[in-house]
Amino acid sequence: MRWRGRRQSSNVEDRRRAGFPGMGRGMPIRIPVGRGGGRMSLSTLIILVVLFFGMRALGIDPLEMLAGGPGVTTGQQTANDxxxxxxxxxxxxxxxxxxxxxxxxxxxxxxxxxxxxxxxxxxxxxxxxxxxxxxxxxxxxxxxxxxxxxxxxxxxxxxxxxxxxxxxxxxxxxxxxxxxxxxxxxxxxxxxxxxxxxxxxxxxxxxxxxxxxxxxxxxxxxxxxxxxxxxxxxxxxxxxxxxxxxxxxxxxxxxxxxxxxxxxxxxxxxxxxxxxxxxxxxxxxxxxxxx
Structure with missing residues (x-):
């Protein structure tokens, strides 16, 4: 079928995107900082590292989420495939x-x-x-x-x-x-x-x-x-x-x-x-x- 380059419907809803329970889709991710003039404490840094790899394990790319991208992959499919x-x-x-x-x-x-x-x-x-x-x-x-x-x-x-x-x-x-x-x-x-x-x-x-x-x-x-x-x-x-x-x-x-x-x-x-x-x-x- 010759479909490439043709109009896509606006009536497609993609529910394959996922997030942590209680985190709405599109909700901004707030990064905790320490009290020392915005510098992160060692404990905060450790939490961020653990969170980063935990999200990657769930198929979520934190970097894409911070950049406003789709962020979530489901198997071999992505939100924009x-x-x-x-x-x-x-x-x-x-x-x-x-x-x-x-x-x-x-x-x-x-x-x-x-x-x-x-x-x-x-x-x-x-x-x-x-x-x-x-x-x-x-x-x-x-x-x-x-x-x-x-x-x-x-x-x-x-x-x-x-x-x-x-x-x-x-x-x-x-x-x-x-x-x-x-x-x-x-x-x-x-x-x-x-x-x-x-x-x-x-x-x-x-x-x-x-x-x-x-x-x-x-x-x-x-x-x-x-x-x-x-x-x-x-x-x-x-x-x-x-x-x-x-x-x-x-x-x-x-x-x-x-x-x-x-x-x-x-x-x-x-x-x-x-x-x-x-x-x-x-x-x-x-x-x-x-x-």
Whole structure:
């Protein structure tokens, strides 16, 4: 995907930055000094040395913090790394596409926020760990993403490539679009009256529509000339690799169709391709007829 140099969304919130308990983000660090005209005592110097190396051990660079920089690293990711920039560009592209589509229907598109987190996060939908994978919370209209998922997508799920990652983001934004359209609120109201099997079957339709909406975004992105050779194949492969049947075969060697809640690999590919080909909301009705 040709994403470098393009606008980044201002709706990305990076919660990977960390600090000591009780120390607010951006709070200035005050250095204690001795009483002798501003000269540091030996004990103060020792405390500073211990603090310096203690912060380094936690992945915090005190020098960057004093200089006003990001200061905190999380694994191989930093607050200003290339992957974060990529996520910001993809989110911005979804904003542009859905603003145009909603405006065409005389409706204002309310942009979602995308929260980057590491290992654990709190949302209006409750707490979640990185093992949950990317998710959208309708309660606060935010997408949650641990960037380590992209490593798992490439290595564990064999779905490498930047457009495979873009597909994941566009799918979660698709849930936001469903929320604005009233699809998610309606499903959540109905779910309490459904059996587990019925809820799973309805969840499949919801997820496949989000795949189709991701395809609509890809359609308009292609029209901008931003797709490169192999991008569509990367997205289709990602859709295949995270199909319920493929995931269950990989994990346990057999499938349990009644437990599917996202759709088979074939279904996910087909609905993404449908949105990609047409670019029209009317072609993403997964609630009528067979899926």
């Amino acid at each position: 290339e992957t974060t920039e990529f996520v910001g560009v993809v989110l911005a592209e979804t904003e542009d596409v859905w603003q145009g589509i909603f405006a065409g229907q005389g409706v204002r598109y309310v942009e979602p926020r995308l929260v980057l987190f590491s290992e654990f996060v709190e949302s209006a939908c409750g707490s979640a760990s990185a093992a949950t994978g990317p998710f959208y919370c309708p309660g606060d209209r935010q997408v949650y993403l641990d960037l380590d998922f992209f490593n798992a997508l490439a290595r564990r799920f064999e779905a490498a490539g930047d457009f495979a990652q873009a597909y994941v983001i566009a799918h979660e934004v698709g849930h936001h679009v469903q929320n604005l359209m009233g699809v998610l609120p309606r499903f959540n109201r109905m779910r309490s009256q459904m059996s587990q099997g019925e809820a799973n079957a309805m969840s499949v339709r919801v997820e496949l529509q989000a795949d189709c909406l991701a395809g609509i975004w890809a359609h308009h992105t292609a029209q901008k000339g931003l797709l490169e050779e192999g991008d569509v194949e990367e997205a289709l492969n990602a859709a295949f690799q995270i199909g319920d049947d493929t995931l269950q075969k990989r994990a346990q060697g057999y499938v349990v169709p009644d437990s599917f809640n996202h759709g088979t690999s074939e279904q996910r590919q087909r609905w993404f391709a449908r949105g990609l080909e047409s670019g029209r909301l009317a072609d993403c009705d997964t609630f009528s007829g067979d899926v």
